[in-house]
Amino acid sequence: MSALLVTAAPTDHHAPAGPLRLGPVTPETYRAFLASRSGAHGPSFLQVPAWARVKDGWQHQLIGWGPESGTLTGVALVLLRPFPGTRKYFAYLPEGPVADWADPDVDGWLGPLLGHLRASGAFAVRIGPTPAYRRWHAPTVKAGTGPGRRLSDVLADEVDPLGTLVADRLRARGWRRCGGESEDGADAQPRHVFQVPLTGRTPDDLWTGLNQEWRRNVRKARKSGVEITVGSAADLPEFYRLLRVTEERDGFRLGRSLAYYERQYAVLNAEHPGRMKLYLARHEGEVLAAHTMITVGGRVWYQTGASADHRREVRPSNALQWRMMLDAQALGADVYDLRGVPSTLDPGDRAHGLLRWKLGTGGQVVETLGEWETPMQGTANQALYRAFQAYLARR
Known part of the structure; x- marks a missing residue:
């Protein structure tokens, strides 16, 4: 997990006190993690690194996280769509993140992930939980x-009881x-x-x-x-x-x-x-x-x-x-x-x-489970999110 560059502490009151390393990873590290999770419940093609190059007009990040011991436990391809006239982004994780949704400590990685995206300028996040x-x-x-x-x-x-549980948690x-x-x-x-x-x-x-x-x-x-x-x-x-x-x-x-x-x-x-x-x-x-x-x-x-x-x-x-x-x-x-x-x-x-x-x-x-959204904390982010929803409704 040497490619992880950012150490992120949990960012909400649900998260445990244990440390978690979270940040950008190389495409090679990312792909190696995906290869370890093949099978019927493996990652979507929308979460492979190459998909970022398919989506013209979007910026992107490859993010990974895991304990300080060094083993990756989750990754996400995040597509970032800039909001016109601002330095803010709508963050979209199509059919992702690729993580253990059965983990009872979902907040241990989801909170830091949101914190990282907020620090990157995201005003709202959309995810596609995989169960x-x-x-x-x-x-x-x-x-x-x-x-x-x-x-x-x-x-x-x-x-699927896991799907029901994840929906309730979100x-x-x-x-x-x-x-x-x-x-x-x-x-x-x-x-x-x-x-x-x-x-x-x-x-x-x-x-x-x-x-x-x-x-x-x-x-x-x-x-x-x-x-x-x-x-x-x-x-x-x-x-x-x-x-x-x-x-x-x-x-x-x-x-x-x-x-x-x-x-x-x-x-x-x-x-x-x-x-x-x-x-x-x-x-x-x-x-x-x-x-x-x-x-x-x-x-x-x-x-x-x-x-x-x-x-x-x-x-x-x-x-x-x-x-x-x-x-x-x-x-x-x-x-x-x-x-x-x-x-x-x-x-x-x-x-x-x-x-x-x-x-x-x-x-x-x-x-x-479909796709789920949340705006980032802050009055300005909430306003941008409402404007973005109005834009989508017009489309």
Whole structure:
């Protein structure tokens, strides 16, 4: 832990008297800590050092902490967005910090972390605690589908006691859940995600886990001659062209440029070769669908998907996802994460189609704790925070 530069004493009345070293760490030290925490509950790709270089317009810090004995116990990639006309920052830890949320002495590191960020000029902090809150298995979600129905109307198969405990701890310390307790929240990252567990499963297990429609569509793609390949940076313009087609068809805009995806691909793979891959589905020589995949430790994410408007009957997207699931399993991943899903269970809602499609993989809907915010102490910080909230509301 020699890379830790700042010694921070606990900064609130909950914190213990024991000393804690907290401060900037080198990317090498940071990555070594992440490597020690791989697995199904390992770090998000949004907390790897390279992600700071993906986010244009943000400054950043890599922070680590631990006892004076020298062993790191937690790290955080902090993105800093300057407030115009000031030297103050909004501090954002997407799906972080990477820490032991089960530690009963959360204040022992969370207090010093806030103190460090306040000293760095942060007027407010947003975090994304990593414990899950609730889980619904695919059959449960399917059985609960109906007009006007939402996930909150269906009894969860699992409630994570750690997630409940962390939420209670944050509320008790004045943190506010973004969007309040509304089901969809106001988070920058999806509150509900869809995950396929891979631990201990064979390709045959994954195949039988697909529903009948998915198996039929994968077979149809294979019979129609759909070919799946792993592309390169040179294929990103074609991916982006299909993404724009998809946005127009499905009525959404991610607001990202081709340069964004080119930068993401370059910096993630420079940090760890193969971290980001681009999968292509071709039929009769034409690329009909393209999906991106990101790997960190024992977790694999399907990040962004794009497809053409024509020849959809050959099911290129199903073929892509099946290949990506198989590759994730072959890598030894513990979980394949298909990222966000809506909370609506109403088949009449347009958004429900995305959930229905992902349900076919046989995984589970996971409700995360969502994102939480707190303003820093001080009248000026409180005023900046209110102004920042008004700005977000206008957006």
